[in-house]
């Protein structure tokens with residue numbers, strides 16, 4: 001083995017050995033990548049993607065054929081009738097807000113059945129802070145049902161909580177800033193099927209952030225009505241420079257487009273600002289990028305586990321998203337890990353991340369993201385709310401070698 005990482009042989013070997021032990025798991029991930037790469041290639045061929053699709057329109061942007069094709073492709077990839085994929089959707093939170101606020105009216109009830117949603121969504125809903133325009137302030141009723149200790153859905157409580165007012169059942173697939181055990185795809189499918197059998201008119205809406213192209217079964221959810229995510233996470237494949245997506249039933253997507261633009265305008269307007277190519281190319285390579293991100297997460301889990309840190313998910317757990325959470329021993333250690341991540345990144349390596357206020361979050365956040373796209377967490381990034389128990393959330397990665405260099409430096413430091 002040739003150590004050109006510039007670390008001690010001991011640290012080098014520690015990480016290399018972990019990598020070798022993951023060989024079988026990496027093979028499984030490669031099979032998932034192979035499936036999605038072929039699926040995407042076929043969808044691109046069927047939709048006759050062509051050079052002129054990458055051109056952008058001006059003004060109202062009627063007849064932006066490339067834009068419309070991107071949305072058809074997103075719908076095909078995730079198995080939905082329609083999609084809204086726009087660089088004008090500023091983030092995952094924005095996409096999810098559009099999805100929820102488009103379908104919920106005063107007096108309607110929203111039930112989150114995966115416990116408290118991701119931090120920024122709590123500001124959107126109105127359970128944290130009192131931000132102007134939050135859903136509760138507009139007369140939307142809201143309640144939460146926790147997942148069971150096992151990570152499974154509490155289907156009994158869900159079914160008995162649904163009333164005439166219940167319009168949306170909300171499911172967050174990835175862990176967010178939490179270390180609870182995650183439900184499996186079959187548990188998700190079982191729960192949504194049961195809900196739909198008993199209440200066919202309830203809309204099942206999903207926060208799909210970080211879950212795209214992670215598992216073959218996970219990208220085909222027949223009982224889900226609408227789903228949203230970020231293009232600077234998995235499906236942007238590190239190339240999309242901004243944006244979010246919503247996929248779902250045709251009528252719901254029309255409502256979402258009316259919410260983003262204006263009633264009557266539908267999806268027929270809206271500039272893509274020259275991003276058609278990067279959005280399509282990013283989607284096309286996304287399974288390969290997700291594959292690297294998953295290998296990186298596994299390697300982080302393996303190395304930290306070797307030194308007796310608690311890791312979520314554990315190495316043997318089936319992964320539902322690209323996030324690897326690691327329980328740090330102290331706030332200082334958490335900050336130190338983020339510094340090592342930042343210091344060994346291709347962009348802004350000389351910058352020191354410090355915890356601070358971020359819009360939408362109630363706690364100070366530290367975020368190491370030495371990324372080409374600002375804040376992109378499909379590129380290698382490490383972040384955490386500064387609150388006990390000090391857990392750092394690591395995800396993404398364009399190259400596995402960057403993760404190895406970071407891990408070798410972490411081994412060296414600790």
Ligand SMILES: *Cc1c(COP(=O)(O)O)cnc(C)c1O
Pocket residue numbers: 091092093094118120172174175176207209210230
């Ligand atoms: C990242 C994320 C979001 C949205 O976050 P943005 O930073 O607004 O893109 C929402 N839910 C979950 C679970 C997430 O991981």
